[in-house]
Amino acid sequence: MLRQIEGSRAVAESVALCRPEVICAYPITPQTHIVEGLGEMVKSGQLKGCDFINVESEFAALSVAIGSSAAGARSYTATASQGLLYMAEAVYNASGLGLPIVMTIGNRAIGAPINIWNDHSDSMSMRDSGWLQLHAETNQEAADLHIQAFRLAEELSLPVMVCMDGFILTHAYERVDVPTQQQVDAYLPPFLPRQVLNPAAPLSIGAMVGPEAFMEVRYLDHCKQGQALELIPELNREFREIFGRDSGGLLRAYRAHDAETLVVALGSINGTIQETVDQLRAEGMKIGSVSLCSYRPFPVEALRKKLASAKEVVVVEKCVAVGVGGIVSMEVRNALTGLPITVSTVVAGLGGRTITRKSLRGVFHKAHVGQLPPLTFLDLNHDVVSRELDRQRDRRHSGPPAENILRDLRSPVCQ
Amino acid sequence: MFQIRIHGRGGQGVVSAAEMLSVAAFLEGKYAQAFPSFGSERTGAPVMSFCRIDDIPIRLREPVLQPDALIIQDPTLLHLPGLFDGLEPDGFVLINSSHQPAGFAAMACPPDHRLAIGASELALKHLGRPLPNAALLGAFSALSGVLHIESVLEAIREKFPGKIGDANAAAAQAAWQIVKEARMEAHATAD
Amino acid sequence: MPVTEIKFYQTGTFTIGNRLLSEEERAGQSAANRANSLNCGHRACQGCGEALGARYAIDAAIRASKGQLIVANATGCLEVFSTPYPESSWQIAWMHSLFGNAAAVATGIAAAMKVKGRDDVRVLAQGGDGGTTDIGFACLSGMFERNDDVLYVCYDNEGYMNTGVQRSSATPPAARTATTPAMGSEPGNRFGQGKSIPLIAMAHQIPFVATASVANLRDLEDKIERATLMRGARYVHVHVPCPLGWGSEPSDTIKVARMAVESGLFPLFEAEYGALSAHTKIRRKVPVEEYLRLQKRFAHLFKPTTDVARVNHIQAIADRNIERFDLLN
Numbered sequence: 006m007l008r009q010i011e012g013s014r015a016v017a018e019s020v021a022l023c024r025p026e027v028i029c030a031y032p033i034t035p036q037t038h039i040v041e042g043l044g045e046m047v048k049s050g051q052l053k054g055c056d057f058i059n060v061e062s063e064f065a066a067l068s069v070a071i072g073s074s075a076a077g078a079r080s081y082t083a084t085a086s087q088g089l090l091y092m093a094e095a096v097y098n099a100s101g102l103g104l105p106i107v108m109t110i111g112n113r114a115i116g117a118p119i120n121i122w123n124d125h126s127d128s129m130s131m132r133d134s135g136w137l138q139l140h141a142e143t144n145q146e147a148a149d150l151h152i153q154a155f156r157l158a159e160e161l162s163l164p165v166m167v168c169m170d171g172f173i174l175t176h177a178y179e180r181v182d183v184p185t186q187q188q189v190d191a192y193l194p195p196f197l198p199r200q201v202l203n204p205a206a207p208l209s210i211g212a213m214v215g216p217e218a219f220m221e222v223r224y225l226d227h228c229k230q231g232q233a234l235e236l237i238p239e240l241n242r243e244f245r246e247i248f249g250r251d252s253g254g255l256l257r258a259y260r261a262h263d264a265e266t267l268v269v270a271l272g273s274i275n276g277t278i279q280e281t282v283d284q285l286r287a288e289g290m291k292i293g294s295v296s297l298c299s300y301r302p303f304p305v306e307a308l309r310k311k312l313a314s315a316k317e318v319v320v321v322e323k324c325v326a327v328g329v330g331g332i333v334s335m336e337v338r339n340a341l342t343g344l345p346i347t348v349s350t351v352v353a354g355l356g357g358r359t360i361t362r363k364s365l366r367g368v369f370h371k372a373h374v375g376q377l378p379p380l381t382f383l384d385l386n387h388d389v390v391s392r393e394l395d396r397q398r399d400r401r402h403s404g405p406p407a408e409n410i411l412r413d414l415r416s417p418v419c420q
Numbered sequence: 421m422f423q424i425r426i427h428g429r430g431g432q433g434v435v436s437a438a439e440m441l442s443v444a445a446f447l448e449g450k451y452a453q454a455f456p457s458f459g460s461e462r463t464g465a466p467v468m469s470f471c472r473i474d475d476i477p478i479r480l481r482e483p484v485l486q487p488d489a490l491i492i493q494d495p496t497l498l499h500l501p502g503l504f505d506g507l508e509p510d511g512f513v514l515i516n517s518s519h520q521p522a523g524f525a526a527m528a529c530p531p532d533h534r535l536a537i538g539a540s541e542l543a544l545k546h547l548g549r550p551l552p553n554a555a556l557l558g559a560f561s562a563l564s565g566v567l568h569i570e571s572v573l574e575a576i577r578e579k580f581p582g583k584i585g586d587a588n589a590a591a592a593q594a595a596w597q598i599v600k601e602a603r604m605e606a607h608a609t610a611d
Numbered sequence: 612m613p614v615t616e617i618k619f620y621q622t623g624t625f626t627i628g629n630r631l632l633s634e635e636e637r638a639g640q641s642a643a644n645r646a647n648s649l650n651c652g653h654r655a656c657q658g659c660g661e662a663l664g665a666r667y668a669i670d671a672a673i674r675a676s677k678g679q680l681i682v683a684n685a686t687g688c689l690e691v692f693s694t695p696y697p698e699s700s701w702q703i704a705w706m707h708s709l710f711g712n713a714a715a716v717a718t719g720i721a722a723a724m725k726v727k728g729r730d731d732v733r734v735l736a737q738g739g740d741g742g743t744t745d746i747g748f749a750c751l752s753g754m755f756e757r758n759d760d761v762l763y764v765c766y767d768n769e770g771y772m773n774t775g776v777q778r779s780s781a782t783p784p785a786a787r788t789a790t791t792p793a794m795g796s797e798p799g800n801r802f803g804q805g806k807s808i809p810l811i812a813m814a815h816q817i818p819f820v821a822t823a824s825v826a827n828l829r830d831l832e833d834k835i836e837r838a839t840l841m842r843g844a845r846y847v848h849v850h851v852p853c854p855l856g857w858g859s860e861p862s863d864t865i866k867v868a869r870m871a872v873e874s875g876l877f878p879l880f881e882a883e884y885g886a887l888s889a890h891t892k893i894r895r896k897v898p899v900e901e902y903l904r905l906q907k908r909f910a911h912l913f914k915p916t917t918d919v920a921r922v923n924h925i926q927a928i929a930d931r932n933i934e935r936f937d938l939l940n
């Protein structure tokens with residue numbers, strides 16, 4: 006049914022339709038509205054057969070999900086930023102134990118400095134954990150991906166993170182088609198694990214695996230991501246058949262067929278990018294974009310195919326490997342090995358910094374005429390950083406950069 | 421696409437206003453996007469929210485930089501630099517004020533696109549609390565003609581249950597009425 | 612009828628042979644059909660108090676729950692020595708997740724059972740003192756506060772033994788560990804404020820709290836059985852000597868445990884909803900010195916001469932327990 010609702014509400018309702026059995030929640034901006042919505046649905050009886058537990062930390066949240074999932078219950082939680090880091094140990098534990106937990110990440114920057122706004126540093130920090138990571142471009146996709154995620158997780162026996170941009174998606178009201186229970190039931194069968202904690206068939210889960218077998222276990226995790234590459238498009242096709250729309254899949258191209266410049270990005274920024282592409286196309290530039298939905302597994306083959314005939318690729322990413330450069334662009338470059346394509350990194354939107362069509366036009370133009378440097382921080386305030394860098398050259402001063410900037414603004418003469 | 425930027429202070433329902441606008445647009449079969457500009461939420465701090473309305477799906481995610489309409493829920497914000505930034509030449513300006521604020525006549529929009537209305541006073545009368553957002557939405561409907569008052573009233577009732585919804589709707593209706601009448605008078609005078 | 616006087620000479624424990632007791636009074640471990648939940652073949656050290664305690668405790672829980680039990684185990688000695696992959700000595704449904712989350716994992720398992728209508732399945736979480744009093748403290752407190760239907764059993768050997776005998780918040784004052792060496796002006800562990808998880812559990816006013824010791828295995832069984840039959844958050848704290856970490860003889864494990872109880876250093880008591888409901892009196896009070904001398908981790912208190920001040924300080928702790936829990940007649 007078509008509804009005009011908050012992204013968080015759409016996600017809560019879609020998760021509820023998946024018949025979760027255990028939901029554990031610890032609040033953190035910007036995920037709060039999702040878990041509040043689910044809590045309300047459980048309390049009111051709208052969501053039956055589900056236990057909603059208020060836990061004392063994110064570490065506890067994922068740990069509770071680990072226990073309930075291992076005992077055969079469909080389990081869900083949500084977090085962001087600091088919370089994801091706080092449960093990092095449990096994140097690796099869940100994937101190592103092959104537990105099909107679905108977790109929403111309301112993408113938010115990681116401190117210090119503390120910042121509640123959107124960027125992708127949080128989910129990026131867990132990209133090697135073995136979890137699958139899917140990114141939603143719109144609230145419709147965010148809702149739909151959760152349904153696909155439970156199916157994906159339970160078929161592969163691997164946990165899945167559904168990433169949606171904090172505030173930009175979680176707190177935006179948009180039109181969403183919330184599916185019916187029948188549709189979801191037709192797509193998502195009950196959870197029937199192969200190995201489960203059951204007194205009737207006892208087994209030991211979680212033993213210490215030594216050097217003689219650890220590599221094999223990890224290799225099998227590695228293989229699972231490859232299996233996901235096959236399964237994700239299949240589930241996307243099946244979703245289209247049952248729900249009547251295209252959501253998810255590995256990636257989605259926009260006006261890419263004859264593009265010389267191609268832009269790659271994850272998440273909601275693709276909307277603004279597509280608007281910018283339309284503007285530039287109208288002015289005659291051959292430009293297109295690719296929205297990566299599946300970040301883990303990284304769709305190397307599919308992406309290479311889509312980008313192969315471009316001259317320049319611009320990766321716009323909301324994260325940075327501090328001291329190194331782009332994270333997503335490294336993987337994009339890897340996928341394009343051997344091809345004569347210039348890949349440029351545009352780090353944008355860190356800590357929620359607004360990304361405008363105007364600024365994107367600027368960098369896309371530069372890329373098109375081969376003048377975009379390998380690494381750009383979009384809309385950086387060069388005055389502020391130059392001053393700080395100059396002062397650092399003259400004298401070192403320990404302490405957090407954010408406060409140092411203020412110190413220098415107060416006293417123009419170096420102390 | 422029609423873009424609205426709402427300015428106010430925390431606690432005045434700025435975020436709800438944008439949401440209700442988007443629901444009203446949805447009820448008319450349009451696509452709409454509403455989202456806030458976040459700061460650490462505190463009552464009294466300046467906040468902004470945005471609403472986009474279009475006949476095709478909305479993809480843009482940047483804040484509203486070139487508003488077709490500004491709704492200013494708190495006149496004490498009028499001195500803020502940048503408040504009117506990006507306002508389209510034929511944009512609308514709606515201010516919550518029972519009297520014409522300073523500089524009203526000089527605002528960069530057509531004279532019949534700007535309006536000051538005592539929304540807080542209307543709210544006090546109908547709700548018992550000076551929450552001006554619903555009244556302003558009613559006024560906006562009459563001022564801009566972008567949304568039908570019926571859609572606005574339904575959106576208000578969807579957002580607020582029972583008596584509170586009725587009271588807010590009454591405030592919106594009253595504001596709409598005032599603006600409509602003022603318009604007719606103005607046209608009559610002009611003729 | 613002629614009467615024959617029989618003299619019993621008992622050494623080691625005070626256990627009267629099970630044969631002289633009625634079946635209900637006998638230890639569960641004496642039954643031929645005992646579950647052997649923690650089967651032989653595990654890799655624990657000779658004389659391990661934890662292996663002994665766990666064997667009794669889990670079989671008691673299995674018996675009380677009629678086999679409908681799922682166990683969540685924290686990282687630690689018990690977890691490591693019981694599951695040397697690819698083998699496992701557990702014959703029950705058992706899971707190990709992380710060091711600090713056994714209580715939370717158990718909460719999750721209990722929730723799953725509840726949702727699936729499996730009221731009959733009971734959940735037990737277990738861990739050492741490290742995983743309970745330190746790194747697992749937050750999750751434990753959360754479980755208590757929510758009154759989740761979990762029985763948590765802590766095997767307290769007063770240190771991080773699995774990683775090589777480091778100090779935990781359960782390590783007693785003056786004890787030597789790898790991170791509190793017996794040197795300097797304050798040899799061994801510092802005299803801090805202590806951290807009694809049983810008392811903290813009582814402060815949460817959960818349905819059942821008990822302390823137990825491998826010195827009285829029947830009592831341990833009894834407490835676990837009764838706890839297993841209850842609902843809500845329950846906590847049993849078991850004192851288990853570690854010969855390796857404590858520097859005691861493997862054959863002295865039960866003796867050392869008894870000394871701890873009889874000196875007053877490890878009081879045996881029960882509480883329900885925050886109020887003391889039972890306690891075990893000391894049978895034959897011993898000075899703490901008798902207990903301390905059995906363990907090399909306290910050797911520095913007696914060489915070259917007795918550190919009277921510190922021993923007295925430890926005695927004061929014992930005396931305080933005796934008074935607080937009314938342990939003497």
